[in-house]
Amino acid sequence: MQSTSNHIQEPKEDARAHKPRVHVVTYIKLRSFGKVCWFMRQNMHIYEIARGREGFVAGGIRSMFWRKEFWTFTTWDDRDKMMAFVQSWPHSEAAARHGEMAEVGQYVEWESDVQPDWDEALERLQRPTGKLG
Numbered sequence: 001m002q003s004t005s006n007h008i009q010e011p012k013e014d015a016r017a018h019k020p021r022v023h024v025v026t027y028i029k030l031r032s033f034g035k036v037c038w039f040m041r042q043n044m045h046i047y048e049i050a051r052g053r054e055g056f057v058a059g060g061i062r063s064m065f066w067r068k069e070f071w072t073f074t075t076w077d078d079r080d081k082m083m084a085f086v087q088s089w090p091h092s093e094a095a096a097r098h099g100e101m102a103e104v105g106q107y108v109e110w111e112s113d114v115q116p117d118w119d120e121a122l123e124r125l126q127r128p129t130g131k132l133g
Contacts, residue, residue: 020111021057022076025121028132029104030068039101043070046091050074055081058115073121098133105132 030039043061050056059074076082085091098105106128108121116124 018113020113021115022079022082022109022111023116023121024072024074024076024082024107024109025125026070026072026107026132027105027125027128028070028098028102030070030101031103033068035101036065036068039070040065042090042094043072046094047072049090050085053081053085055085060118062118071122071125073118075115095132102133106130107132 028039030036040063043063047059047061050059055077057075057077059072061073062071063069074082076085086095106125108124108127108129110124110129
């Protein structure tokens with residue numbers, strides 16, 4: 001799979017301790033090619049903000065933009081910190097526009113004390129825990 005980022009950002013040094021973390025992987029397929037450039041910019045912007053948020057441990061983004069497909073993978077200290085980010089701007093604004101932008105959207109969320117790689121993340125996404133939008 002071609003990707004915007006082919007790896008997961010290394011966890012922050014103080015986050016390497018073995019304690020359960022929350023991992024979230026999302027998949028979005030856009031409705032039209034006309035939305036790809038806007039979505040790519042927005043996705044990168046939101047990811048950069050996430051990296052600076054309290055509780056962010058690691059993450060990455062993948063895309064197959066020629067197929068209008070995008071994946072994100074983030075790891076958080078706990079669910080409360082992850083949800084605080086999800087409910088904040090600009091993520092909340094982007095989520096509100098999901099219906100007009102995407103034809104498919106799903107995610108998987110789980111806890112683990114081991115940092116998974118993209119292979120595991122994408123395997124888990126085959127059994128989504130929810131739909132976006």
